[in-house]
Amino acid sequence: MKIKILKDILSANDQRAKENRELLDRNDILAINFTASPGAGKTSLILETINRLKADIKIGVVEGDVSSTLDAEIVAKEGVPVVQINTGGTCHLDATMVASAFDNLPLEEIELLLIENVGNLICPAAFALGEDLNVLISSVPEGDDKPHKYPVMFSKAHLVVLNKIDLLPYVLFDLPAFTEAVKGLNSRVEIFEVSCKTGQGIERWISWLSSRLNKRPSTS
Amino acid sequence: MHELSITKSMLDLVLDQAQKNGAEKVQGINLVIGEMSGVVDDCVRFYFDFLSKGTIAEGAHISVKIVPAQARCRKCGKQFKLNGLDWLCPSCGTTQINIVEGKELYLESIEVP
Numbered sequence: 001m002k003i004k005i006l007k008d009i010l011s012a013n014d015q016r017a018k019e020n021r022e023l024l025d026r027n028d029i030l031a032i033n034f035t036a037s038p039g040a041g042k043t044s045l046i047l048e049t050i051n052r053l054k055a056d057i058k059i060g061v062v063e064g065d066v067s068s069t070l071d072a073e074i075v076a077k078e079g080v081p082v083v084q085i086n087t088g089g090t091c092h093l094d095a096t097m098v099a100s101a102f103d104n105l106p107l108e109e110i111e112l113l114l115i116e117n118v119g120n121l122i123c124p125a126a127f128a129l130g131e132d133l134n135v136l137i138s139s140v141p142e143g144d145d146k147p148h149k150y151p152v153m154f155s156k157a158h159l160v161v162l163n164k165i166d167l168l169p170y171v172l173f174d175l176p177a178f179t180e181a182v183k184g185l186n187s188r189v190e191i192f193e194v195s196c197k198t199g200q201g202i203e204r205w206i207s208w209l210s211s212r213l214n215k216r217p218s219t220s
Numbered sequence: 221m222h223e224l225s226i227t228k229s230m231l232d233l234v235l236d237q238a239q240k241n242g243a244e245k246v247q248g249i250n251l252v253i254g255e256m257s258g259v260v261d262d263c264v265r266f267y268f269d270f271l272s273k274g275t276i277a278e279g280a281h282i283s284v285k286i287v288p289a290q291a292r293c294r295k296c297g298k299q300f301k302l303n304g305l306d307w308l309c310p311s312c313g314t315t316q317i318n319i320v321e322g323k324e325l326y327l328e329s330i331e332v333p
């Protein structure tokens with residue numbers, strides 16, 4: 001006998017993500033999910049963000065990695081609360097892992113939560129965490145074909161940050177082709193060209209983030 | 221690697237639905253997987269074999285319907301099958317497309333005695 005179900009396989013994760021979102025909303029926290037390939041500059045952009053905003057905004061960080069506490073140690077030096085999640089081989093964060101990190105963060109004191117997902121452009125696309133915004137970091141040395149290779153990730157991003165723009169003169173990277181591919185998949189997304197090394201373009205990212213922070217219910 | 225988490229979620233959903241329907245055994249599982257969901261059906265079967273051991277779904281046959289990736293052109297409305305890196309609308313040549321099919325990942329039905 002056949003029983004019709006028609007239920008999303010990840011519905012349990014989606015439900016937990018919704019609960020995370022409710023908890024974040026109750027605490028008036030803007031949560032950003034940073035996704036990227038390994039080495040694109042997720043930790044660098046998080047550190048830049050902390051440096052520029054920590055005097056004005058209370059920031060918390062969740063670091064997701066398959067193993068090690070290297071990123072959490074670097075972030076902790078900035079004096080912000082940070083929790084490292086080691087996924088133990090799993091290639092993405094999921095809503096349950098992030099919920100467990102919440103238990104170790106002073107949520108009532110946090111206004112901006114930066115979640116660094118595992119470096120991977122495939123698997124994290126399937127797992128909602130309860131975030132407000134998805135920020136995808138791509139970088140010049142990876143090549144301009146990434147939107148074609150990882151369309152799902154690019155199509156769900158709220159913002160694409162193209163890092164290491166200072167390397168453009170030295171690397172084969174067709175910026176107009178990259179832009180056309182990203183905009184083709186995701187017409188509303190903006191692309192910010194930045195360099196975490198030289199600081200180029202970081203101001204634009206910070207003002208974008210600040211405007212999102214100002215749209216939270218308590219501040220509007 | 222995310223097939224492990226996905227297979228575990230799928231098995232939990234199957235067992236939950238089987239229990240809700242009073243089934244004592246699950247003989248078949250019918251999945252719908254989009255080509256762009258990034259899920260490899262053979263990996264799901266591989267993980268399922270060991271995750272399902274000792275459950276009422278052990279030994280269940282998994283059949284998978286793969287949904288091809290389809291896009292719709294935002295300019296002319298033409299719907300077409302996405303083919304590798306060639307994403308130009310075959311009708312008007314633009315890259316302005318929306319992915320409309322191929323991200324599916326759901327449990328269509330289960331088969332019980």
